[in-house]
Amino acid sequence: MSASDDPFADFYHQSVIPSPSRETFGERLRRRREASDEGIVAPDVSPWQSRVRVLSMIVVGSPHHRAGITRRNSAEAKRVAGVEAILFADDLPAFRNSLGPDFSGEPLLAESEVYYQGQPVAIIVGQDEKSCREAAALLEIDYLPEPPILNLDHAIARESFHELPRLSERGDVLSVLTSAPQTLSGSFLVPPQQPLHPGVTEILVTPEDGGSRFTVKAPSLSPTRIRAAVARAAGVSESDIRIDPSPIAGVTDALEWEPARLAMLVTRAAITCGSPVALRLRENDSSLIRGQRHPVKASFDVAFDSNGRVRGLDLRLYLDAGYYPADSAAVLDRATLHADSVYAIPHLRIRSCLCRTHRITSSSLPAEGAAQGAWVMEEIMRRIAWETKQAAHLVRERNFYQENGELKTVPCGQPILATAIHRAWQQVLRLGQYGQKIDTLRKWNQTHPFSKRGIAVVPTKFGLGDPRSERSAATVMVQILTDGSVLVQVAHTDAQDDLEEGIRLETAKELGIAPDSVRVILNDFDAFPTATPPVGTDAAGLIRHAIHEACRPLRDRLREVSLDLFAARGQTGISSENLNFRDGVIGQEISPSSPIHFREVVETAWAKRIPLISIGYHRTPNLWWDHELGAGWPFSSFTYGAAMAEVQIDTFTGEVQILHVDLVCEGSSFPQSGSRDLAQASRAFLLGVGWLLSEEIPYPESDLPLSTRPSEPLVDLTPSSFADAPFEFRVERLAPLSAAEALPGQPCAEAPLLLSFAVREAILDALRAFGMTADHDIELPFPSTPPAVLTTLREISRRLYPVPT
Amino acid sequence: MQSWFNFELDGETCRVERESTRTTLAQFLARLAPCFSHFLAHDAFVSPRLVVMGTKENDCYRFRVVDAGLLLMPMVADRQIWTPEGIRTSEPEHPVNLAFLGGGYECSRERLDNIIALTFEGYYRSDLRRQGQMYDQFDAITTRTANPEAIRETALQVFASTEQLRFETARRAERSGEERSVWTGKKDIFGDRFTRHLFRQPDRRSLQYVDGEKHRFFRPDTLVDLLRLRRDYPGAGLIAGATGQPHHTGDAMPVEWISLDAINELNLIETKEEEWIIGAAVNLTQISEQIGRECRVFTKILRRFASRPVRNRATLGGSLASASPSGQIAPLLIALNARIQLASSDGEREMPVAQFYSEGGVTALRSGEVIRAVVIPRATESALSARGITTRICDVYSVGPRRANCIPYMTAGFALELRNRKITKAWITYGGIEKVLLRAQEAEDFLLGRIWDEETMIETLPVLHRSIEISPDESGEMIAAYRKQLTGTLFQKFYYQHPSHNDIHPQDLAAISELGRLDDPFHDSSHF
Structure with a gap:
């Protein structure tokens, strides 16, 4: 086949890496000559230098939210000493200037237009960051700014949507709303939250074997996604990419999507310069590494009776998906699927829209989407309670799914366990001594005019898993070594949150050996093609099942070997089903005399060349989700919980102190790891508290370009410290109905985040003690920072004691 | 001028030569050994890298937790530094080490190190009496990845054990008639490896250090010397706690530093x-x-x-x-x-x-x-x-x-x-x-x-x-x-x-004084 016949010819030409088998020596020589004619001279570095040097790189982002690019010129900038390369979109092969399917058509480097502030327009590679910054100052890029859409209201008004609204419907909402005795409408905004990166985020790409292989080091929750992205950017196969994992501390310490975009940019820089390139970003440097939760605007019409029982609800959810949504559609689905919370609403319609704004959004923080959805519902419940002048906790309770009620499923069709909702609810009321507390609280409020306390209870159901069913799978490899010790490799990012201990205990239990002899290897992505993402999945539950899958065949094989060993001892007639693995020995359940040591069996198995390596793969069966129908079985199961919070507000400053938190949630799938459960629950809860109380992000953003802004607004993002922690924090595991009841997966890392809404509710309860009622129509803004609370207090006093005119 | 100084790192003398006066202890440690590499990722607000410094203040010996990223190298000259790593390995049976053996406190080893350093300081703190003070002891910890309740429970046990130790020593001392010295840090009542080192600490002497780039660091020991240096080096920066030091980065950093650490009158x-x-x-x-x-x-x-x-x-x-x-x-x-x-x-x-x-x-x-x-x-x-x-x-x-x-x-x-x-x-x-x-x-x-x-x-x-x-x-x-x-x-x-003139003492935040438990002592001495 001649070159002209080759349908992929264009592809080869545009690829930067020459295909050595196709290029003859003469062609190579000609290419070299042409390059030197055009003034492209290979950088003057010794072979030794080129091997050890690591180049620095910076990403030049757009200062405008939306603009056309009219001119780009890097001639001046290229003259800066130490600069190796400057790349614009034109310098990349058109075929490669794409972030791929995950980022819905976003180019790697902006072509003729930019659609969000910070969108990469150029990359500058140099010997150090200083020279790169010098060059960046000399870069000539002319923009023609256009008016951007920066908030949800604007997007809704302009009907700037990514797709048609998604609909989830049950019953006949419209007729209920028109005929209902009492209705209520309203709208509010759940603002974004920003993850926090301590120090510097470093992404390092090292080309190997002349650019045919790459090693990537990037902090990410999903390193296999990075592998796919880098392979696509470099035009090599995924098998040629090696992931060098970066340590991360907790699931809030890294992002899932952003590092993939950056790793692709760094890969292009590394290919261009032929040497390792490192990109170091501080949090304030670029919006590319920041990432945010999706802001959600909710507006609703709800019909209810005088007891606060909801008859019908028409809910509209608008989610800011930025200009290029990554996983925003899945987040929207999660919000929709959690928006009914634990309430049986007979007539329900949820319309959810993916709004297109000139921003960058992302998600990877725990309970993304689910929290926004559930909080919207809890906010509506409280407004109903205030409107009907009923106690909020009674209104909530009346609306629960009932065991003998008509509604047995959530709107999408997945069954719900009504008894668990009630059990969690009752357990938390008992744990926090609600009845008793509410009396003391009322008395306290009467005697303290200048600070008030409030209390609230909030229930939750949380779907384990994700509408993207491909994420709900786990792989585990178990190897028994010759001395009977065990290696467990799990395709999972190590967030250093004690999951390892759970895996070790589970494996040890499966094989009946001491946990000390099990070693767990996380973060090894060479062994497995995909990894279970730590958030948005029931990772611990899936891994636990995968361990079972892996250990079963191993036990079967060892049983056969032990039978032979028993037979050699003259003990025959033992059936292999009766053989048990316990305390490092293998023996019969009925007559446990003279068992054989595990180690002895393993040694014999090795001698007999019986493979003691097994791979366990588990996927949650029968998951499906069709967003067009609004139906499916998207979650492996629901987990239930409830929380009670008590807070105190200082009238003079608006400061809020959390006094008590009582939390009930289902335990983890590793039943032994009690402390891990509590730790995860407390972390998730406090992450939510930060979002609700103190982490203020400017939204909508300023529409001024970066350079003309007076100065960055003082964004104080440090998360709450120990001094803000609740004075008392009790976590209890939801008592199972019976011993046989199987515990579902790992709810602790995400579900308690939804429960942190109890803190906001408690603040509102305290504001009520100051005299706030539904008639005042005052809203407490998210997040409830001291200024927001004080402003609300002032508003209340204005309504209560109007100044006579 | 000398181009070297010594300090004590994890109980061993460490000689520093020609190290830049601008290097922080965190940067120095990160270069020193792979086990300290995480010290490089320092951020004063979000991820401080804490170490314990042995000091002698007003004739009392104290352990103080400090942020290694806020200490310039010459500031640690003649000082004792214990890294959490050193605390763990030097005496694995120390109550603080025993207490934090299990998991569930923090999401990473490096961050657990901070908790260990803070608990270590609390263990030797003479004024830590009430549970409410725990908020003040641990306020450097951010709670996004930590589990405050578990930290509090564990620290409670540690602090109760030291309180008991103090109480028993006081009772013994009472009999011998020297009760006061027990509580003030003037006498070693613990007798462990760390306090033995602490009480061997030398007095701070004057130091004149110059690094490889001819940047100078002076540590005079009298006010007269300080004023003289101030006159001779008008551009020199005065440095005491250095907590504002991150504001002086790069070129803005003075070429000469004058430390106030060793001047008795100022301390x-x-x-x-x-x-x-x-x-x-x-x-x-x-x-x-x-x-x-x-x-x-x-x-x-x-x-x-x-x-x-x-x-x-x-x-x-x-x-x-x-x-x-x-x-x-x-x-x-x-x-x-x-x-x-x-x-x-x-x-x-x-x-x-x-x-x-x-x-x-x-x-x-x-x-x-x-x-x-x-x-x-x-x-x-x-x-x-x-x-x-x-x-x-x-x-x-x-x-x-x-x-x-x-x-x-x-x-x-x-x-x-x-x-x-x-x-x-x-x-x-x-x-x-x-x-x-x-x-x-x-x-x-x-x-x-x-x-x-x-x-x-x-x-x-x-x-x-x-x-x-x-x-x-x-x-x-x-x-x-x-x-x-x-x-x-x-x-x-x-x-x-303060509505009336009688009410002289300010009240604490109402919430704290209302919650009985926070005001409870770590250790109830009435049992003895």
Whole structure:
């Protein structure tokens, strides 16, 4: 086949890496000559230098939210000493200037237009960051700014949507709303939250074997996604990419999507310069590494009776998906699927829209989407309670799914366990001594005019898993070594949150050996093609099942070997089903005399060349989700919980102190790891508290370009410290109905985040003690920072004691 | 000049040669060994890298947690440093190590290290008595990845064990008649590896260090030497706690540093009948330990000042001289009617702290002058009656987005001197709004001669509202409006917490005093 016949010819030409088998020596020589004619001279570095040097790189982002690019010129900038390369979109092969399917058509480097502030327009590679910054100052890029859409209201008004609204419907909402005795409408905004990166985020790409292989080091929750992205950017196969994992501390310490975009940019820089390139970003440097939760605007019409029982609800959810949504559609689905919370609403319609704004959004923080959805519902419940002048906790309770009620499923069709909702609810009321507390609280409020306390209870159901069913799978490899010790490799990012201990205990239990002899290897992505993402999945539950899958065949094989060993001892007639693995020995359940040591069996198995390596793969069966129908079985199961919070507000400053938190949630799938459960629950809860109380992000953003802004607004993002922690924090595991009841997966890392809404509710309860009622129509803004609370207090006093005119 | 110095790292002498004066301890450790590589990822707010420093303050031996990223290398010369790694490996059976063996505290080893360092300090802390103080001990920990409840439970056990140890030693000492020395850090009651090292600590001597780039670091041991150096090197930076050091990055960093660490006069707290004289280089924690029992407002404001490792290093002099933007210290000192002693080669002078700042946060420091000490008058009965005053009411409020580890929105200091309920003098100051200070002169004048009651307070509010203008700075309009509101509401709070002249001691935040458990001791000595 001649070159002209080759349908992929264009592809080869545009690829930067020459295909050595196709290029003859003469062609190579000609290419070299042409390059030197055009003034492209290979950088003057010794072979030794080129091997050890690591180049620095910076990403030049757009200062405008939306603009056309009219001119780009890097001639001046290229003259800066130490600069190796400057790349614009034109310098990349058109075929490669794409972030791929995950980022819905976003180019790697902006072509003729930019659609969000910070969108990469150029990359500058140099010997150090200083020279790169010098060059960046000399870069000539002319923009023609256009008016951007920066908030949800604007997007809704302009009907700037990514797709048609998604609909989830049950019953006949419209007729209920028109005929209902009492209705209520309203709208509010759940603002974004920003993850926090301590120090510097470093992404390092090292080309190997002349650019045919790459090693990537990037902090990410999903390193296999990075592998796919880098392979696509470099035009090599995924098998040629090696992931060098970066340590991360907790699931809030890294992002899932952003590092993939950056790793692709760094890969292009590394290919261009032929040497390792490192990109170091501080949090304030670029919006590319920041990432945010999706802001959600909710507006609703709800019909209810005088007891606060909801008859019908028409809910509209608008989610800011930025200009290029990554996983925003899945987040929207999660919000929709959690928006009914634990309430049986007979007539329900949820319309959810993916709004297109000139921003960058992302998600990877725990309970993304689910929290926004559930909080919207809890906010509506409280407004109903205030409107009907009923106690909020009674209104909530009346609306629960009932065991003998008509509604047995959530709107999408997945069954719900009504008894668990009630059990969690009752357990938390008992744990926090609600009845008793509410009396003391009322008395306290009467005697303290200048600070008030409030209390609230909030229930939750949380779907384990994700509408993207491909994420709900786990792989585990178990190897028994010759001395009977065990290696467990799990395709999972190590967030250093004690999951390892759970895996070790589970494996040890499966094989009946001491946990000390099990070693767990996380973060090894060479062994497995995909990894279970730590958030948005029931990772611990899936891994636990995968361990079972892996250990079963191993036990079967060892049983056969032990039978032979028993037979050699003259003990025959033992059936292999009766053989048990316990305390490092293998023996019969009925007559446990003279068992054989595990180690002895393993040694014999090795001698007999019986493979003691097994791979366990588990996927949650029968998951499906069709967003067009609004139906499916998207979650492996629901987990239930409830929380009670008590807070105190200082009238003079608006400061809020959390006094008590009582939390009930289902335990983890590793039943032994009690402390891990509590730790995860407390972390998730406090992450939510930060979002609700103190982490203020400017939204909508300023529409001024970066350079003309007076100065960055003082964004104080440090998360709450120990001094803000609740004075008392009790976590209890939801008592199972019976011993046989199987515990579902790992709810602790995400579900308690939804429960942190109890803190906001408690603040509102305290504001009520100051005299706030539904008639005042005052809203407490998210997040409830001291200024927001004080402003609300002032508003209340204005309504209560109007100044006579 | 010498180009080397020694310090003690994890119980062993470490010789440092030609190391740049700009290197921080965190950077040095990160280079020293792979087990310290995480020290490089330092961020004072979000991920401090904590180590424990053995110090000798006012003849008492103490362990203090400090942030390795805020210590310049020459500052640790002749000092003892224990890294959490060293604490773990040197004595695995130490109560702190035993307590934190399990999991579930923090999401990573490096962050658990911070908890270990803080608990280690708490174990040897002589004033840690009540459970509520735990919030103050651990406020450097961010809770996004930590499990505060588990940390609290474990630390509770550790602190109870040390409390018991102290109690038993005290009882033994009581019999031998030397009870006092047990509690003050003057005698080693623990007798473990760490305290044995601590009590062997040398006195700080003078040091003249020059690094490979000819940057100098002086540590004089007398005030005379300091003033001489100040004259010889007018561009030199004075360094005490160095908690503001990250502001001097790169080229902005002075070529010469003069450390105040070894000058005895600057590191002393003198308690006199009528006043405390606090050396400019004494750290805030130590001041609170020494005067906090009597001057409770000091302890109160420190609870909301940065975090424990910063308080362990930050000094009064540093906060005043650098016109610290958080502005928590100046309103406090003005409310306490403190005076500032300045020294230069021309002599000494003294002025009220209120006069130390002029417009835009410019200080009254002349070239070559240093802050020697801060004099805080004691509000004892005899001192007041000598001036014809019946009562002095003083309180300071700091309001921030969080309780600790943040830049507060505002700190307000109020003080009134009364003669039979009539106000004879008033101090109203707000810090942290504009450069350093806002003084409500008009309101102060308005209060003179009036009776301190609700009516006066309400009549003062419009005066405050009118006379204080807050322009929105980089923090935006909403915060400016909030601050404006606070100028009035905090004054109201001041009145309602101190409505009568009898109520001298400021109350703590109502929530804390209401919760019994927080006020419980770690260890109930009534069992013995």
